[in-house]
Amino acid sequence: MSERPGQRIDLVTEPTDEVREILAGALTHNGTPLNIFGVLSHHPKLMKRFNLMGGFLLNKGEVPAREREIVILRIGWNAQAVYEFGQHTVIGKECGLTDEEIAAITGGSHDWSDGDALLIAMADELSTDDCVGDATFAGLAEIWSEAQLVELVITAGFYRLVSGFLNTFGVQLDDGVPGWPA
Numbered sequence: 001m002s003e004r005p006g007q008r009i010d011l012v013t014e015p016t017d018e019v020r021e022i023l024a025g026a027l028t029h030n031g032t033p034l035n036i037f038g039v040l041s042h043h044p045k046l047m048k049r050f051n052l053m054g055g056f057l058l059n060k061g062e063v064p065a066r067e068r069e070i071v072i073l074r075i076g077w078n079a080q081a082v083y084e085f086g087q088h089t090v091i092g093k094e095c096g097l098t099d100e101e102i103a104a105i106t107g108g109s110h111d112w113s114d115g116d117a118l119l120i121a122m123a124d125e126l127s128t129d130d131c132v133g134d135a136t137f138a139g140l141a142e143i144w145s146e147a148q149l150v151e152l153v154i155t156a157g158f159y160r161l162v163s164g165f166l167n168t169f170g171v172q173l174d175d176g177v178p179g180w181p182a
Contacts, residue, residue: 005170006170006172009039009042012039022044029177030175035083036083036162053158062145065096066096069097070116070120071122071152072155072156073088074124076159079127079164079167081167082173082180083177084162084166085180086174086178087174089181106180127160
């Protein structure tokens with residue numbers, strides 16, 4: 001894998017009224033908008049729609065938070081997006097993932113349930129060739145409703161996009177957010 005760049009464009013530190021309004025509903029770290037939003041602030045109209053999709057997936061979806069975070073973390077790991085992995089390590093812990101599980105998402109040994117193993121397989125298959133294989137899909141279809149299957153694949157795709165954005169712009173970890181597990 002190629003070396004990741006450093007921060008390629010500056011964070012917006014003096015937002016316009018339009019950006020301030022959008023950021024009012026965005027995630028913050030100690031009251032400061034996350035670095036991802038400092039970069040997205042260069043395109044307010046796009047950031048507004050990005051936040052709608054991301055906010056829906058994080059707060060209003062049908063997939064339980066713990067399982068959603070397994071998918072997001074594995075996508076972030078596969079993309080080697082340390083910012084994504086760090087942010088969702090924090091969120092994942094809030095959703096019930098253990099340090100051991102988060103470390104195992106990076107390929108370590110863990111006794112995953114069949115359902116969790118299928119989520120990891122789905123993330124891996126989408127990361128490899130943008131298609132969930134027949135066996136993995138059949139296993140997921142035994143567990144999840146059709147609406148949840150759609151949401152799982154959209155979540156994986158959205159966070160692949162986010163990972164590519166973060167890696168390309170070299171967005172740096174927010175203060176106090178962990179990187180890769182030890």
